[in-house]
Amino acid sequence: MSDTFSYLLMAWLDPGLLGLTALGVLAGIYIGAIPGLSVTMAVSILISFTFAWDINNALALMVGIYVGGVYGGSRTAILLNIPGAPSAVVTAFDGYPLAQRGEAGRAIGLSTVMSVIGGLIGVAVLAGTAPHLADLALQFAPRDYFLIAILGLLLVSSLSGKSLARGIFSVALGATIGLVGMDMVTAQPRLTMGSMELLGGIHYVVVMIGLFGVAEAFYQLHNMAKVPVKQNVSKIVPPLSMVLKFLPLSIRTSIIGVVVGALPGTGGDIASLFAYDHAKRTVKNPSAPFGEGAYEGLVAPETANNAAVGGAYVPMLTLGMPGDAVTAVIIGALVIHGLNPGPMLMIETPHIFWFTVGNLALANIFLLVFGLTGIKIFSKVVEIPKAILIPLILVLCVVGTYSLNSSMTEVYWMLGFGILGYWLKVFGFQMGPIILGVILGPLLDESYRQAMSSVGDRGGDFILALVANPLSLVLTSVITLVLLSNTPLKGWLVGRFQRN
Amino acid sequence: MSKNIERVQAGEKVFDWLLLLFSVGVFFEAFRIDGGLRLNSAGSFPVGLALVMLASSGAILFSHRRKQRDPRIRSALHEIQVFLNEHFQPHIVVFSIVSVIYLAAIIWASFYVSTFIFLAAMFIYYRQGKIISSLIIASLAIAVIYVLFTMVFRVYLP
Numbered sequence: 001m002s003d004t005f006s007y008l009l010m011a012w013l014d015p016g017l018l019g020l021t022a023l024g025v026l027a028g029i030y031i032g033a034i035p036g037l038s039v040t041m042a043v044s045i046l047i048s049f050t051f052a053w054d055i056n057n058a059l060a061l062m063v064g065i066y067v068g069g070v071y072g073g074s075r076t077a078i079l080l081n082i083p084g085a086p087s088a089v090v091t092a093f094d095g096y097p098l099a100q101r102g103e104a105g106r107a108i109g110l111s112t113v114m115s116v117i118g119g120l121i122g123v124a125v126l127a128g129t130a131p132h133l134a135d136l137a138l139q140f141a142p143r144d145y146f147l148i149a150i151l152g153l154l155l156v157s158s159l160s161g162k163s164l165a166r167g168i169f170s171v172a173l174g175a176t177i178g179l180v181g182m183d184m185v186t187a188q189p190r191l192t193m194g195s196m197e198l199l200g201g202i203h204y205v206v207v208m209i210g211l212f213g214v215a216e217a218f219y220q221l222h223n224m225a226k227v228p229v230k231q232n233v234s235k236i237v238p239p240l241s242m243v244l245k246f247l248p249l250s251i252r253t254s255i256i257g258v259v260v261g262a263l264p265g266t267g268g269d270i271a272s273l274f275a276y277d278h279a280k281r282t283v284k285n286p287s288a289p290f291g292e293g294a295y296e297g298l299v300a301p302e303t304a305n306n307a308a309v310g311g312a313y314v315p316m317l318t319l320g321m322p323g324d325a326v327t328a329v330i331i332g333a334l335v336i337h338g339l340n341p342g343p344m345l346m347i348e349t350p351h352i353f354w355f356t357v358g359n360l361a362l363a364n365i366f367l368l369v370f371g372l373t374g375i376k377i378f379s380k381v382v383e384i385p386k387a388i389l390i391p392l393i394l395v396l397c398v399v400g401t402y403s404l405n406s407s408m409t410e411v412y413w414m415l416g417f418g419i420l421g422y423w424l425k426v427f428g429f430q431m432g433p434i435i436l437g438v439i440l441g442p443l444l445d446e447s448y449r450q451a452m453s454s455v456g457d458r459g460g461d462f463i464l465a466l467v468a469n470p471l472s473l474v475l476t477s478v479i480t481l482v483l484l485s486n487t488p489l490k491g492w493l494v495g496r497f498q499r500n
Numbered sequence: 501m502s503k504n505i506e507r508v509q510a511g512e513k514v515f516d517w518l519l520l521l522f523s524v525g526v527f528f529e530a531f532r533i534d535g536g537l538r539l540n541s542a543g544s545f546p547v548g549l550a551l552v553m554l555a556s557s558g559a560i561l562f563s564h565r566r567k568q569r570d571p572r573i574r575s576a577l578h579e580i581q582v583f584l585n586e587h588f589q590p591h592i593v594v595f596s597i598v599s600v601i602y603l604a605a606i607i608w609a610s611f612y613v614s615t616f617i618f619l620a621a622m623f624i625y626y627r628q629g630k631i632i633s634s635l636i637i638a639s640l641a642i643a644v645i646y647v648l649f650t651m652v653f654r655v656y657l658p
Contacts, residue, residue, distance in 0.1 A: 048655070049649070050653070163560070165556045165559035165560045165563060166560060168556040169519065169552075169557055169560065172549045172552040172553045172556065176526055179545065179546055179549070183533075183542035185542065186541070186542045188533060188534075188543075190530075190543070190546055191526070191529050191530065191533075191546055193529060218596070221591060221592045224626070385626075385627070387622075387626030388626075388627075390622075391595075391618065391622035391626075392619070394602075394618075395618070395641070395645065399645065399655070399658075402656070402657065402658045403649070403655035403656055403657070406656045406658075408603075408606065408607060408658060411603060411606075415599070415600075415603060427509065427511075427512050441549070448545055449540055449544075449545070452539060453540060457540045462539075
């Protein structure tokens with residue numbers, strides 16, 4: 001117990017970790033706020049710079065950037081109607097009309113406080129549920145891991161992007177990239193097209209930097225001429241009565257955020273959408289009509305997307321499955337540092353779990369401090385023109401990729417993935433599912449083969465095992481339901497149900 | 501109530517056909533791993549993934565039947581024109597070409613020299629002149645890169 005407590009407070013008491021968390025949150029707020037930069041991009045590039053660091057230092061910086069970045073996106077959504085991050089898209093619906101009414105300061109202040117409330121609720125749920133879930137996960141069979149990974153990929157396919165088909169294609173493409181190289185069991189080359197260089201596989205950080213860094217830089221070239229409208233910001237700290245008024249809604253939407261965030265593959269963007277929908281359906285007398293500057297429309301997505309951060313850590317630390325694109329990248333960081341994300345993490349390295357919990361809570365406290373101060377400097381920094389930002393992003397991507405293995409070939413691969421990502425983005429494909437596919441592909445392959453071996457390579461027995469065990473049956477049923485809900489059959493069934 | 505019909509962007513159909521072709525290529529490459537179809541081997545999962553890619557890219561192409569062509573596009577030739585206008589604007593083409601030259605130049609010029617020239621050239625081009633301030637910003641950026649990556653992060657630079 002005393003060990004747990006000391007791990008929990010490690011980041012709070014060590015000046016170096018305290019400083020790195022603070023730096024991470026501050027940097028995250030700006031990275032999340034500057035359109036063209038994203039948290040996933042920053043964390044991807046950061047992995048390559050921090051892999052020689054002590055794991056606690058690396059995690060403290062990444063956690064800070066993650067928490068700050070999710071919040072930072074809302075600031076430009078409110079001030080400029082340009083969401084800095086996907087999770088802040090919904091914030092702009094009511095945040096920008098509030099700014100137009102001259103209430104930008106109050107909107108930013110309220111969103112800061114609500115983000116912190118959501119973030120802390122997310123951390124509390126992570127601390128309370130993850131150890132139990134990890135115990136349960138130890139009893140999972142390989143087929144259950146296989147099914148959970150399928151479910152996560154299916155959810156991310158159906159909830160992001162223009163269509164399920166595009167989502168599934170992205171996930172399969174990512175998983176295919178993840179399998180390139182030598183097979184770990186038979187040492188056979190797979191999908192290498194005869195190239196010796198590909199035998200070692202494609203480093204997922206190279207794919208991440210290409211898809212989130214270079215592709216985004218190219219994509220932003222389309223919006224070079226967009227000039228943001230400046231807002232006057234004053235009275236940033238919200239009155240206590242206002243915070244208390246919206247507290248019940250923020251608690252409800254935090255729970256939505258944690259649950260959605262904990263679903264493998266989903267994240268803050270989907271959580272904020274669900275929370276906004278919940279607020280619209282349940283708040284009878286909003287402060288203004290939704291979409292025209294309702295504070296409720298600001299509170300709901302802001303609490304949910306920050307609560308989703310804690311939620312996203314639950315499947316990552318207990319099952320080794322990323323809750324969203326950023327935790328997919330953080331899984332990579334843990335693996336690089338020789339850790340084993342999944343149920344064994346709690347047994348082998350419990351200090352990492354409790355350190356992360358304490359660090360997330362600390363990051364939320366820093367968020368409150370930095371969120372309510374420095375707005376004048378902030379409004380200057382977010383006005384960095386894209387003419388300067390885009391070439392710099394490319395240089396950072398080159399440095400980040402090269403520093404992984406000192407290989408220029410990997411830099412060329414990174415550029416190739418960037419160009420591929422650009423075209424995929426242009427035609428409505430999302431980058432998140434591809435990255436999740438890259439991370440989960442090898443895990444899926446491994447659990448599938450283990451599950452198949454456990455039934456003596458008999459296909460019929462494998463299918464039977466998917467419905468014979470209670471947990472597998474539940475997972476198979478959910479997968480079937482998700483699939484059916486994306487077919488015309490859903491409309492037909494709903495129609496019949498309504499007629500009856 | 502009118503139903504919101506999605507529009508096909510210029511070049512989208514060709515891109516989706518390319519994805520189908522790519523999926524076919526992946527399928528053949530996956531099939532070659534074991535030289536056949538097996539339930540539990542190094543090639544079984546890649547073959548499964550290739551089949552998923554084939555099915556989903558087929559579904560993407562099939563979904564075009566429910567979509568409307570962009571009303572601005574009058575003919576196939578005009579579609580090429582719209583596509584080129586949208587995605588091959590001068591500032592995008594310049595950035596792409598200069599980026600490739602920059603990556604190639606890193607090997608034979610040093611990282612710092614090539615990065616400085618790349619940044620300065622791009623800043624001057626995008627900021628339409630402003631040579632002095634562009635050179636100052638590029639120099640500052642190089643200084644920050646040096647301090648941050650060689651002194652703080654201590655990573656190897658190209």
